[in-house]
Every structure is written in structure tokens, then in C-alpha cells.
Amino acid sequence: MANTSELAVCGVNDHEDEGNEFMTVNKVAKKDRHKICYKCRDINQKLIILFRNEAYCKTCYIDLIRKKFKPNLAKCRDASRPSRESENVVIALSGGTSSNVMLELIYQNTTNAQKSKLFFKGNCVYIDESSIYPNLKKDDIEVYLKKQCNLYGYPLTIIPLENIFGDNPENREHRVKMLKESVESFSSQTSREDISIFYREQLLRKCALELKAKRVIFGTSSVSLATKVFSLASKGRGFTLPNEVSISNQTEVGGDSIIFNQPMKEFILKEIYIYSRNVIGDLPTQFSSWNAPAKQSLNTLCEDFVHTLQDISSQTVYTLLRSADKLVTPTLDNNFYCSLCYCHLSTHDINHINSIKNVKSTNSNNNNNNNNCCSDNSSCSTTSTTNNSCCSTNNNNNQLSNDTLCYSCRILVKENRNPNLVLPKYIYENSKSILTTAQLKNEIKDFLLDDNDD
Structure with missing residues (x-):
């Protein structure tokens, strides 16, 4: 019978049991009491684990x-x-x-x-x-x-x-x-x-x-x-x-x-x-x-x-x-990413952002639905942009456009129960940067050469 101290190193919680790939020493002993380490073949080494149907001693398992x-x-x-x-x-x-x-x-x-x-x-x-x-x-x-x-x-x-x-x-x-x-x-x-x-x-x-x-x-x-x-x-x-x-x-x-x-x-x-x-x-x-x-x-x-x-x-x-x-995410424009989680936006989301004509009006409309800026002066009094906080003296910088969020994050934001919720500053900055970049591209797209042009 295996030593109690040997078995202690192999004990895990129920949720850590990964099926039959591993077996502890007592199960090894029941199957073959003369089994030795698969790698070093040293009969003096104590077995601690049966890994993929092969027994390993402590030293060899660590090396593995x-x-x-x-x-x-x-x-x-x-x-x-x-x-x-x-x-x-x-x-x-x-x-x-x-x-x-x-x-x-x-x-x-x-x-x-x-x-x-x-x-x-x-x-x-x-x-x-x-x-x-x-x-x-x-x-x-x-x-x-x-x-x-x-x-x-x-x-x-x-x-x-x-x-x-x-x-x-x-x-x-x-x-x-x-x-x-x-x-x-x-x-x-x-x-x-x-x-x-x-x-x-x-x-x-x-x-x-x-x-x-x-x-x-x-x-x-x-x-x-x-x-x-x-x-x-x-x-x-x-x-x-x-x-x-x-x-x-x-x-x-x-x-x-x-x-x-x-x-x-x-x-x-x-x-x-x-x-x-x-x-x-x-x-x-x-x-x-x-x-x-x-x-x-x-x-x-x-x-x-x-x-x-x-x-x-x-x-x-x-x-x-x-x-x-086996799944592959399509390679997309790195300038378009979710303002909150930084994942790449889908082709549909990118096309929607590119179709936006006026960034300022979009921000205003989204701000009416998502009042995500400090609503009173007391909330902003102890926090300023110099402290890398979410608040700013310019309210236009604290407007989050849902158009710059991925599908999952749009659902997440809808679960917000606080109309005056303040999100971290980086989210608003990302949202503004994405919309501004899209608008600038739309303004100069007629002057850009196509890849197929000579």
C-alpha cells in the first residue's frame, strides 16, 4: 500500500479532477506493484503519478x-x-x-x-x-x-x-x-x-x-x-x-x-x-x-x-x-476596436461607423441615452484630467458612442441602472478617437488611390 505522504501530494478538489488521464500512486500499485518510473527506470524512486498510462517519479514528472x-x-x-x-x-x-x-x-x-x-x-x-x-x-x-x-x-x-x-x-x-x-x-x-x-x-x-x-x-x-x-x-x-x-x-x-x-x-x-x-x-x-x-x-x-x-x-x-x-477571426482594420474591451469590431460595425456623417451630432445623441458624465460639480471637484481620471472640465470629451462598442459591450452597457454612471476616461477617449479617425478618412477618401490603380 502506498505511503500516506505520497498520496497527499496528489490530492485535489472535486472540480480539479480531469478524468482518467491521471491516477495516484495507490491506483498504480493496484495495477502493477512492480511498475517503475517510465523515464528514469529507477526502481528506488517513489512513484507519485500515472500520467497518460505511464508512471512517473517526482523528479521526472517535474522535468516533464x-x-x-x-x-x-x-x-x-x-x-x-x-x-x-x-x-x-x-x-x-x-x-x-x-x-x-x-x-x-x-x-x-x-x-x-x-x-x-x-x-x-x-x-x-x-x-x-x-x-x-x-x-x-x-x-x-x-x-x-x-x-x-x-x-x-x-x-x-x-x-x-x-x-x-x-x-x-x-x-x-x-x-x-x-x-x-x-x-x-x-x-x-x-x-x-x-x-x-x-x-x-x-x-x-x-x-x-x-x-x-x-x-x-x-x-x-x-x-x-x-x-x-x-x-x-x-x-x-x-x-x-x-x-x-x-x-x-x-x-x-x-x-x-x-x-x-x-x-x-x-x-x-x-x-x-x-x-x-x-x-x-x-x-x-x-x-x-x-x-x-x-x-x-x-x-x-x-x-x-x-x-x-x-x-x-x-x-x-x-x-x-x-x-x-480551427476558428479564425478575419483580419480587419486595427483602427477600429471596441472602446471598452479593445476587441476588433466586426465588418458590419466598421461599415456603420464609416457611414456616420457628423461625429458631434452622434456624440450628442448618444449622450442623451447614456448620461455617462458627472452630473454635479461635487463629483468632479476632487477629480481632474491632470489626475488621469474619468472626469473632465469639457463635457464633450465624456460622451460615449455606442457605435464604437462591440455587440457584447453594447448589451453590457444597456444593463447599466445608473443614468449618471461615470466610466473610466480611456473609454471616452477611445470612442472619440475612433469616430474622429473614421470622419477624417471619409473626408479624404475621394483623394486616395485604389490599390488596383496603376
Whole structure:
């Protein structure tokens, strides 16, 4: 019978069970008590896992995971850059198991690699969402992340989510209040979760530009991406689904190119948890808004559905992701993107924007339906454009046109229950920039040469 300590490293929660691809040592012993490690063939090594019908010891399993991660990490490098020139990247940390395992794997394949080392200059960034998720154990997570980043030699930047409304420390309470109002004004929990994700991604984009990095690396696992396949399709975001679940998703906004990479795409939860327990050890208790009843939101419902399918068939996640990889988003004009989520607009949306004759009248009409600016002087008194906030002394800058939103974000905005809702400044700036660009193109299109002209 296997030792109790050996079994402990393999125990996972019910939702982390990925079918029959993995089996713990006690099941290996029942099938073949004399089975040895598939790789090292050392009879003295204790087996910890049965991976794809082959038994592995601890040392070989760790080596297997690191080698599996390396090709995906290599895809996060600029191919045109010299092989030994370090590339500046942002490593997005959430405090969860997957992102911590990703951080350790990046370290092993860059700084600590003995051969075939990949060259990255990592900058860890953690977005603190405790202002909208009070159950989040902020102090424990921050202390742990600082300890891990010091261990691996990566600088850590902690950014509060309320910084989406500016970074002036003198008006932090006001910014927290604005953030809560912005999130809570939406009627459904799904919309609240989505808007917080959009804010978090925007802060990561801004931080990457400030650090002169062109890539943001996420620790999203295959199960989370498979959940995205269902949730994005259900929310009307199927047009951008192929990009959002791929290893590399590039967006060009205002001449700045930011690439979101997801090198943990091929790792299922059990792989991640077993590696974490054998290499990293105990992690701080992580609270997630998705750790809730299945019917609380569309995101949690899709997550529960994927876990149910995975329990029936161990190949569910891989099948979903392979199917998503076969989808292709058409290459469109990078000047047209959603003002809120930065996804590419569809051909229909672009044609509609190009058909707009007067930008100012469009802004006025949309402002009557969406009063998304501060309605009283007291709201704007503590916030100004110099503080990178959403408010401005010029009300014309704070008008959001629904024409510059994707289909899903238009539905999201309609769920707003507060007529005086103030959104972050970048949304209004994006909306104005897109409409202005479209109008300028319309004004000079008669003077442009066609590609087919000699």
C-alpha cells in the first residue's frame, strides 16, 4: 500500500479532477506493484503519478512539466529579436495556483536553465481587486507574492483596481467609491465580472506601456480557456473567440502593440496542482468571484458545465480548445476596436461607423441615452484630467458612442441602472478617437488611390 505522504501530494478538489488521464500512486500499485518510473527506470524512486498510462517519479514528472512549458513560452518571444537579447515582458499574477506555477516555470526556463535558456526580462504585476472583492485576503497574497518575486529576482508592481480612475493618492477614497459605483451599477453578476476584467486588462496594458514591454503573460489554464469558449459564445463575443483563447492575442491601439500571451493553455488543473504541491508548496487561500454557486453568473454556469463534461470524458477540454483553434477571426482594420474591451469590431460595425456623417451630432445623441458624465460639480471637484481620471472640465470629451462598442459591450452597457454612471476616461477617449479617425478618412477618401490603380 502506498505511503500516506505520497498520496497527499496528489490530492485535489472535486472540480480539479480531469478524468482518467491521471491516477495516484495507490491506483498504480493496484495495477502493477512492480511498475517503475517510465523515464528514469529507477526502481528506488517513489512513484507519485500515472500520467497518460505511464508512471512517473517526482523528479521526472517535474522535468516533464518544465519541458512541456518551454515551447509555449518560446512562442511568447519576438521571433525577429536576436536569440540572446532579453525581451521585456509583464508577468500578470493573480495570486492563484496557476499564475504562481507559471512564474516558477518561467524562472526555471530563463534564469535557472542550464541549457537552451530563453531570454526574458520579467516584470511581475499584481492587480489588487480587494476594493470590490472584500473577501480577498489582500495582505496574505501580497506578502506571498513579494516573497516569491524576491526569490526569483523579479520586480513586483502592485496596482489597485481603482487606479483605472486615476492614480492620485490624495483622492483614493473617491476613486474607490467611483469604482464600486461603476461595477455595482450593472444589473447582472455576469456584467459586473466582465467589467472588472476589462478594467484589469486595461491597467495591465497601461503598465506594460509604461515599462516599455510589448507582452503581457497570463497564467490562464486550459480549463479556464475552455470555459471561455462557452461563455464568450453565450455573451455574443464569438467574433473574437479565436483570439481570446489562443496562446497569443495581439491588439494594436493608437499605434501601440500589446500582445497577451497564455503559455499555460495546454495545462489542465491537475497537472498544475500536482506540480505546485511538489515544487512550490502551500499557497495563500485565494478568493475568486467565480468560486460561487453555478447559477450566480453566466461565467460560473459555463465553468460548472465544463467541469461536468470533463468528469464524463477526460478529453473534453482538449476537444474544445482544438475546435476553437480551427476558428479564425478575419483580419480587419486595427483602427477600429471596441472602446471598452479593445476587441476588433466586426465588418458590419466598421461599415456603420464609416457611414456616420457628423461625429458631434452622434456624440450628442448618444449622450442623451447614456448620461455617462458627472452630473454635479461635487463629483468632479476632487477629480481632474491632470489626475488621469474619468472626469473632465469639457463635457464633450465624456460622451460615449455606442457605435464604437462591440455587440457584447453594447448589451453590457444597456444593463447599466445608473443614468449618471461615470466610466473610466480611456473609454471616452477611445470612442472619440475612433469616430474622429473614421470622419477624417471619409473626408479624404475621394483623394486616395485604389490599390488596383496603376
